[in-house]
Amino acid sequence: ASERNPIVIVGSGLAGYSLVRELRKHNADAPILLVTADDGISYSKPMLSNGFGKGKDANGLAQASQHSMAEQFDLQLIPHTRVTALNPQAHQVLLGDHWQSYSKLVLAWGAEVVPLHLAGSGSSSVYSINDLNDYRAFRAALTGAERVAIMGAGLIGCEFANDLLLGGYQVEVIAPSATVMPTLMPEQAACALQNELEALGVTFHLETQVDRIEQVPAGVDGGVILALTNGRQLQADVVISAVGLRPRTELAQQAGLVVNRGIVVNRALETSAPDVYALGDCAEVDGQLLLYVMPLMASARALAKTLSGERSEVLYPAMPVMIKTPCCPAAVNPPPLGAEGYWQVEQDGNHVKALFNNPEGKLLGFALTGRFAMEKQALSRQLPALHN
Ligand code: FAD
Known part of the structure; x- marks a missing residue:
């Protein structure tokens, strides 16, 4: 019976909607129910700190209404509704006073402001x-x-x-x-x-x-x-x-899922409960907490395959982050936490190229400002993948 139940995705941020997009490439028919605490409007969150520069207010940043997302991707979409409890044993989530059954559950409920x-x-x-x-x-x-x-x-x-x-x-x-x-x-x-x-x-x-x-x-x-x-x-x-964000873990923890800094998942995005997955800002993937867009896109691609029957693990390539400060273009790819090594800095005024090398001289990270920011792609190619 459980296979007739929908795949339930919780959250309509970039993680939830990227997964929907990827899933529909593999599987046109699977019933998908997307529940979200907000209105379900599709938008690109990084643009929130770029509104004036791009000349856009909140309406201008909205990319698609919840109705068009539901129609385009054939979703049952329940906006303005918060999941308040999970029951992994019964394969159910609590929406208001209604227990909704799922075949697979995907937690994409993001991070909250500290x-x-x-x-x-x-x-x-x-x-x-x-x-x-x-x-x-x-x-x-x-x-x-x-x-x-x-x-x-x-x-x-x-x-x-x-x-x-x-x-x-x-x-x-x-x-x-x-x-x-x-x-x-x-x-x-x-x-x-x-x-x-x-x-x-x-x-x-x-x-x-x-x-x-x-x-x-x-x-x-x-x-x-x-x-x-x-x-x-x-x-x-x-x-x-703007003091920081932390993954939403409370409901997962209450349901007995293993939680650390984020909801703990392996590289197949599987939590400790059967048929429950997590991706995006709420997930700690194989020990890594990366609250950025590129990791969630890579995760969505892998998870879509898994949910379509081909178990796949996410592979994180080097993923530099552009800092959207037009007065000083900057790109960073910090070295892994605790990595041994040293920064080597080349500087011309406010144009800085800082490279983090390990004792063998292998590049592990960088921070670039000004005209050096253009070198981010070339340098990224020299970085090791985050998961080897
Ligand atoms: P969210 O977008 O937070 O989505 C979470 C969803 O879950 C929401 O729809 C919410 O309503 C829903 N939800 C939460 N709790 C519940 C519940 N109990 N029941 C139902 N629904 C629930 N990253 C970059 O890579 N580059 C950038 O330049 C960049 N700039 C950024 C600028 C800003 C201002 C911010 C805030 C972030 C930026 N990021 C950037 C980070 C990036 O935007 C996030 O990593 C990404 O958007 C996270 O997406 P998400 O879907 O995991 O979470």
């Missing part, structure tokens, strides 16, 4: 932007605003800083690290990127954090005051939290 517990009357006016609806609310909040404070100087914080500058806003970035993107770039490359963002007009407050956010009393200037741990105070109309 919550910040800030003190102060203004802490509720902080925006985090992790989907199209968040972006819509954020763009509405920007109407009439001039000053934006961004907490976090990682990839997303830096991209928003550049984009908001292009949108005509004053931008201040606050982060505890000594440099921008500390997990992705060595110091020289990070400083080059920071210099270019500063030249464009961004003000950085590094090695400090926001302690509390207070609403400015009505009738004064409006907005909020951010009190930093270094004693400084900043004013802003809108505050963004």
Whole structure:
């Protein structure tokens, strides 16, 4: 009986929809039910930090409605519905008060924003932007605003800083690290990127954090005051939290699935429960947590084959990430966590080519800024695959 039940996919982000696309290439007939907590609009999440640069608001970033996705890929699509429990033994998921049976279950429910517990009357006016609806609310909040404070100087914080500058806003970035993107770039490359963002007009407050956010009393200037741990105070109309994302693991853990930093899956994207798979930002694939688009596309291709009867393992090639800061093009491919080696840096002003080599001189990672960013493809070809 279970084979007549649909393949249930949870989540309509790039992971869920990439899988649907790939699945239909192999299997035109399998019943697919896609459940999603949001409205099911198809969009490319990386574009959220590029809206002003591309001249697009939230509606402009939407690529296809849930109806056209359902029609094009012959899906039963249930939007605005959250899965609240899994029962892997019974092959069922809980949707509202209804237990839905599945033949195979795919968890593609992404990552959530790391919550910040800030003190102060203004802490509720902080925006985090992790989907199209968040972006819509954020763009509405920007109407009439001039000053934006961004907490976090990682990839997303830096991209928003550049984009908001292009949108005509004053931008201040606050982060505890000594440099921008500390997990992705060595110091020289990070400083080059920071210099270019500063030249464009961004003000950085590094090695400090926001302690509390207070609403400015009505009738004064409006907005909020951010009190930093270094004693400084900043004013802003809108505050963004870009302090990081973490895989959604709670429901999987409650259902007894093995969970580590993400939902643990092997290279066939199989969780510890039979017929339950995970991919995208929620999945820790063979020990690796990669919250980027290229890994989820590779995973979707492999999983589509598996779900169509040909068990396949994902192979991750080197997957460089472009940083979307038009003021300073940058590309990174960080070395594996804990890899032994050293950075070798060639620099011409804010053009930096930093190569991470192991003691035998083999290239394991890189960070490129300015004109060197163009070398990312050539350098990627020299990198080992992530899964050998
Ligand atoms: P999501 O897109 O988060 O989708 C999760 C889906 O699950 C959503 O539809 C949600 O509604 C649904 N859901 C969640 N919980 C439930 C539930 N209980 N029941 C039902 N549905 C649920 N990566 C790059 O490679 N390059 C970039 O330049 C880049 N830029 C980025 C810029 C920004 C601003 C952000 C936020 C991310 C960026 N990324 C980038 C990362 C990349 O966008 C993500 O890795 C990718 O989009 C994750 O897709 P996903 O489908 O796994 O998760």
